[in-house]
Amino acid sequence: MVGLLAVGLFVVLSAVFLTADLGTPVGFAGEGSITASIGYAMFDLEGGAFESEGFLITFLVIALVLDAALDAAVMLGSREDEEEQTGDPLAMADGGSPAEEER
Amino acid sequence: MAVATSYYLVLSAALFCIGLFGILTRRNALFFLMSVELMLNAANINLVAFSYMHGNLTGQVFSLFTMALAAAEVAIGIGIILVLYRNFDDVDVTRATTMRW
């Protein structure tokens, strides 16, 4: 029943998109490699065949964010000493008992 | 013959809504995260479609960054699910309801 909301949202969005007048897409005409241009644009370098904004600062920010995410994930995953050692020291990856595996 | 932009937008809307459907109905936290990933990728399709429509590469470059952001977000999300499992012994999102009235 709740999923009908998602269906409803799809109906509304497609109604908007299909009745919108967006014109013909311009596309990337002319010589030049799109991928190379993406690389040039990412580091604020001239040489790209197609126009774009510079994303150097964004690149650095994303690097920072990824770094932070990594540290956060490690921190979240680490087990503090106050936690109860309820389970086995061995990680139960497959659900079987250690004694059976060893045999 | 270029495809009209609106069809790309409809595609991205469909992906978004499938992801939204998953968020609204799935009870396992990991499937919840997968649905969030789907929504992020729908946004990426949108960005690329408009980049093609305007003839400007900004949309495509930005979608790369969005992907990186999605990866970071999943890292954190899985960490949170881990802690959730430690506290509630279950990854069912409907079970973790202590922050309520």
Add this chain to the structure above:
Amino acid sequence: MAEGLFALVPAIVALPFLSFLIALVAGRRLPKGGALVGIAAMTGTLGLSVGALLSVLGVIGTPGISHQILYDWAIGQGTFDLHFGILVDQLSALMLVIVSLISLMVHVFSLGYMNEEGETGLARYYAELGFFSASMLAFVMSDNLLMAFMFFELVGLASYLLIGFWFRRPGPASAAKKAFLVTRFGDYFFLIGVIAVFATFGTAGFVGSEGFPHLAEQALLGEATVQTYFGLDTQAWFSVVGLLVLGGVMGKSAQFPFHTWLPDAMEGPTPVSALIHAATMVAAGVYLVARMYGFYAVSPTALAVIAFVGGFTALFAATMGAVKLEIKQVLAYSTISQYGYIMLALGTGGYIAGVFHLTTHAVFKALLFLGAGAVIIAMHHNEDMWEMGGLKDRMPVTYAAFLAGSLALAGIVPFSGFWSKDEVLYEALIHGLGSPLLLGAWAMGLIAVFFTGFYTFRMVLLTFHGEPRSDDARSPHGVGWTVTGPLAVLGVLAAVGGAINLVPVKKLTGANIDFLHDFLDAESANAAFLGFHHYEELLKSQAGLEPAYIGGETLTLLGSAALSLGLAVGGATLAVVLYRGPSPVRHVERLGRLRDLPFNNYYQDEYQVWLARGLTLGVARAARRFDEGGIDGSVNFVSSISLFSGDRLRRLQSGIVSNYAALVAFGLVVLLVAFGATGGWF
């Protein structure tokens, strides 16, 4: 700015107020507890009052009245101003002299009554006496109704303090409260009347062409417009306002039904009874009527009410005074009765007669109370007349003075009371011949003369004649000159005071000896619309009160005088016959049931207590229920809405993340649809 002696008039009030402050602050350290300061202040005040009177007469400087505004304490923007002002005209100058004279006599008498008897708290006593004197004098010289109201209330406060002087005893404390509450009830209507005067005329001043009495006269003649309320026409509205102010008058002057406080007020010290409850404070009410006479004279309804209430009270109180056992109680009811006479005079157009009786009554009633005080000192504070007797040989000066006062009270010629009471009844008769209501009032006043003579001489005979009936009477306590001195002064005045207005002699011989009439009819008074000639014209034109005679003026005069004198002598003779001899019999007790009714004050006290407890308490309870249920209930209801909705709304926070996501998605869909519909996206 006033010239000559009038510039010193504020000192008349300032001197007693100063003695109040000194006695309050340093009284305990002074030798007589502040008495000498009070006596000095009152002597100064008396001198200044006499000076003011002579200035008004013209003996000092030019004759004329003085009106000065002392202080504007509220200046209205586009509306009326409120100020303190002084009006010294004939009426107020006369009253100033009366008040300061009696106050001085009482101050001297208190030396003998309070100090000699070893009372404690004397500083408080003299401070309160000074405060009372200052307030009463300021009331007398007020030039506008609001200022008069303020000092009216202060005088009531002083009375409360003085009645309850021995507040540690339950009797005086309760009597003080009763006095204050009963007069306050009347003053409530007075206050509404003051507001009504301001709202109607835009001014509350008494004097001159801008004063409200003159404005009222002009409004009735159609020369000015005033604001009336409740859809009443001008004449009716003026009557309403007059009756409202009359509420305060009746409360202060102890007229029926607000008379119940005065007999209880006898719980206070006797000098206080003499000053406040005989001569001055109770006079404040009738003085106010005389002050506003220009306003009352245009309203025949109010005048009729005044006259009828006065006549009824005169008879009503006289019947009660005839059966009382304590000397001060007889005098208290006598006071109520005599003020009924003054009201009768004012209500029937006898302005001069009313003021004359006010003057003579102040003197002889104060005299009688001080005499009673001397007797009480002698009797070791026993007030029961049936325990007295034979005091005339042991207290000759007191007896002579008391007898003079009693003859004046009973109205026996040639004492002052005869002339004034006779004139009151004469004026009531000649103005009342056309109206049955006023004639009825006159008849009641006439019957009361008989009772007055009776109870006065009953009191004299039981107290002073016969054989002593108790040990207290056999060996009375001696009294000093501080007691007999004031008695002698007032006794002489009571005897000869009638000389200021011997109207019958003037009418018979033509000699111009009615000094009071000429005084109150002076040119300066009439010019300021405060004189008798002006009032007489108003009474004739607006109130329809014209004199009528039976068989000519002389015959009516002689007949009325003979009638009142005859009744007074008759009553006195009955008392002498019943109570003379060495051991008088308790004749009044033999009346049985007939005596019980007046002895219990016609159960008026019980009735008023019932009104307060039974009636008012029920109304108060209902009001409380309305307040708690209605007003508090509606406020609580509003808050309960908020509480209820909050309780229901918080359940949205279920803690389940999917629900939150669903809510977000739902909100997003609604927003998109709304923006799309209004923005024309589709």
